[in-house]
Amino acid sequence: MENIFWTGYCNDARHSAINKIQLVVAKYGDIVDFTFFSDISITLKIEIEEFVIDELYNELIHNLGMDKFEPLNSNNKKERIIFLNIIFSKGTGNLKIEVPSVPG
Numbered sequence: 001m002e003n004i005f006w007t008g009y010c011n012d013a014r015h016s017a018i019n020k021i022q023l024v025v026a027k028y029g030d031i032v033d034f035t036f037f038s039d040i041s042i043t044l045k046i047e048i049e050e051f052v053i054d055e056l057y058n059e060l061i062h063n064l065g066m067d068k069f070e071p072l073n074s075n076n077k078k079e080r081i082i083f084l085n086i087i088f089s090k091g092t093g094n095l096k097i098e099v100p101s102v103p104g
Contacts, residue, residue, distance in 0.1 A: 004053070004082045008064035014039055014088045020063050021086065028056040029082075040091035046082040050074045053082070060084075 010017045021044070025031055029048030036042050048056060054071045064086065 004069075004080060006057070006060075006069060006082060006084045007067045008060060008084060008086045009066075009089065010064050010086055011089045013090065017063070017086070017088070018042065021060070021084075024059050024063060025056065027059070028052045038091065038093050039088065040093050041085060041087045044082075044084045044086070046084060048080055048082060050076045050078050050080045053080060056082075 012020075022031065025044070025046055029046050029052070031044050032047050033045040034042055046056075050072060051074050054073065057066065057069050057071075060066055
């Protein structure tokens with residue numbers, strides 16, 4: 001099984017964009033893993049049945065700028081893996097997560 005690699009570009013605020021993308025993906029498949037690269041990008045690992053991949057892509061292009069993808073035009077129900085890398089244009093590369101001090 002060949003993996004699919006997509007790249008999307010987002011001008012929206014990172015948190016709201018991630019929430020939108022999660023809702024879109026949930027209609028067609030499952031996000032099984034993710035990796036943040038500071039606040040610049042996120043890579044999602046999506047498990048999805050092949051016959052709905054084209055529909056997912058078509059809905060994502062309404063929320064993200066997406067690199068071109070040739071439709072599969074498949075009716076196969078086998079599971080596929082999509083790696084979706086989303087780049088946030090407003091990212092600074094300087095994400096800091098404050099950890100509160102705990103007495104003790």
